[in-house]
Amino acid sequence: MSTTQTNKIEIIKASTSKIKDVDFDNLHFGDVFTDHLFECDFKNGEWQKPIIKPYAPFLMDPSSKVFHYGQAIFEGMKAYKDDNNDIWLFRPDENFKRFNNSATRMAMPEVPEEIFMEGLKQLLQLDEAWVQKGNGSSMYIRPFMIATGAGVMANPSDEYKFMILLSPAKAYYSGEVKVLIAEHFSRAANGGIGAAKAAGNYAAQFYPTNLANKEGFQQVIWTDDATHTKLEEAGTMNVFFRINNTLLTAPTSERILDGITRKSLIEMAKSEGINVDVRPVLVSELVEAAKNGSLKEIFGAGTAAVVSVIKGFSYQDVYYEMTPIENSYASQLKEKLTNLQNKISEDAFGWTVKV
Numbered sequence: 001m002s003t004t005q006t007n008k009i010e011i012i013k014a015s016t017s018k019i020k021d022v023d024f025d026n027l028h029f030g031d032v033f034t035d036h037l038f039e040c041d042f043k044n045g046e047w048q049k050p051i052i053k054p055y056a057p058f059l060m061d062p063s064s065k066v067f068h069y070g071q072a073i074f075e076g077m078k079a080y081k082d083d084n085n086d087i088w089l090f091r092p093d094e095n096f097k098r099f100n101n102s103a104t105r106m107a108m109p110e111v112p113e114e115i116f117m118e119g120l121k122q123l124l125q126l127d128e129a130w131v132q133k134g135n136g137s138s139m140y141i142r143p144f145m146i147a148t149g150a151g152v153m154a155n156p157s158d159e160y161k162f163m164i165l166l167s168p169a170k171a172y173y174s175g176e177v178k179v180l181i182a183e184h185f186s187r188a189a190n191g192g193i194g195a196a197k198a199a200g201n202y203a204a205q206f207y208p209t210n211l212a213n214k215e216g217f218q219q220v221i222w223t224d225d226a227t228h229t230k231l232e233e234a235g236t237m238n239v240f241f242r243i244n245n246t247l248l249t250a251p252t253s254e255r256i257l258d259g260i261t262r263k264s265l266i267e268m269a270k271s272e273g274i275n276v277d278v279r280p281v282l283v284s285e286l287v288e289a290a291k292n293g294s295l296k297e298i299f300g301a302g303t304a305a306v307v308s309v310i311k312g313f314s315y316q317d318v319y320y321e322m323t324p325i326e327n328s329y330a331s332q333l334k335e336k337l338t339n340l341q342n343k344i345s346e347d348a349f350g351w352t353v354k355v
């Protein structure tokens with residue numbers, strides 16, 4: 001009866017734009033949002049008419065399931081504007097697939113591809129002026145879904161809201177990062193929700209990360225929950241280690257998120273002739289490599305920072321620091337990937353999609 005007419009997204013335009021109040025040179029990551037958002041509700045077993053409307057707070061029933069049982073998932077992706085003012089997405093199909101994998105794991109409905117992709121494209125077109133060119137500028141895109149159904153019965157909601165927000169971003173420099181290797185806390189466990197971009201995974205990370213901050217470490221390197229002997233992720237990023245001239249990273253699993261930056265860097269490094277070994281990486285071999293000097297680099301990989309260099313780590317109260325190196329794999333790969341994303345270099349992998 002009610003077919004979803006996604007090609008007919010209703011658009012309600014903001015009467016004025018906030019863009020003139022934005023200092024694009026001094027953006028703080030994730031604080032500023034564009035004039036509009038995309039919204040589509042799920043009710044009576046179907047997706048309703050999608051809408052693009054002015055960015056604004058909205059009302060929810062206090063018993064909405066998201067507040068009580070945490071049914072909430074999200075994605076993080078970016079759009080870039082090239083010198084011809086064309087806007088490009090980076091591997092959006094991967095975000096779309098992962099979003100629906102997360103939805104399935106959290107007993108939420110899948111979002112149809114037309115709603116996700118058309119919503120994204122039309123929102124970017126409408127707020128096109130907010131997508132800045134050059135110098136590490138991008139548009140951070142936050143699709144998310146929450147359980148809006150009312151009632152505190154502990155079962156999956158029958159109503160959901162899917163939204164897309166846009167937040168302009170500058171190149172993100174995380175500074176000199178020192179990390180603590182987790183010996184007790186875990187980010188994820190076998191059979192759990194670590195492979196989903198579920199909001200609760202982040203909530204669970206805040207407390208151990210705060211403890212690490214108090215000890216002078218910016219992030220935690222998560223180890224496997226059962227033995228704490230395998231290196232799995234760095235904060236909210238996947239993690240790479242360079243021992244001699246080999247780049248190591250753990251295989252994805254139920255505990256490790258299938259990062260798009262991670263898989264892109266693996267492919268890119270291989271095409272550059274770098275030896276990449278995807279296998280479990282042990283804490284013991286990292287400590288050994290740090291002691292004998294064969295550990296050259298550690299870096300995190302994720303959409304927001306792309307590549308984030310880690311200068312040292314602490315394990316069992318001993319701090320190990322690497323000697324900074326020229327022309328690191330981290331800097332080479334970051335430059336190659338960001339040039340491809342920004343359409344400065346040719347996209348030999350076919351990863352960029354025009355809006």
Ligand SMILES: *Cc1c(COP(=O)(O)O)cnc(C)c1O
Nearest residue numbers: 236237238257259260261302303
């Ligand atoms: C999102 C995320 C990543 C990085 O994924 P990208 O697709 O590269 O942005 C890594 N680890 C966790 C836990 C994440 O939530």
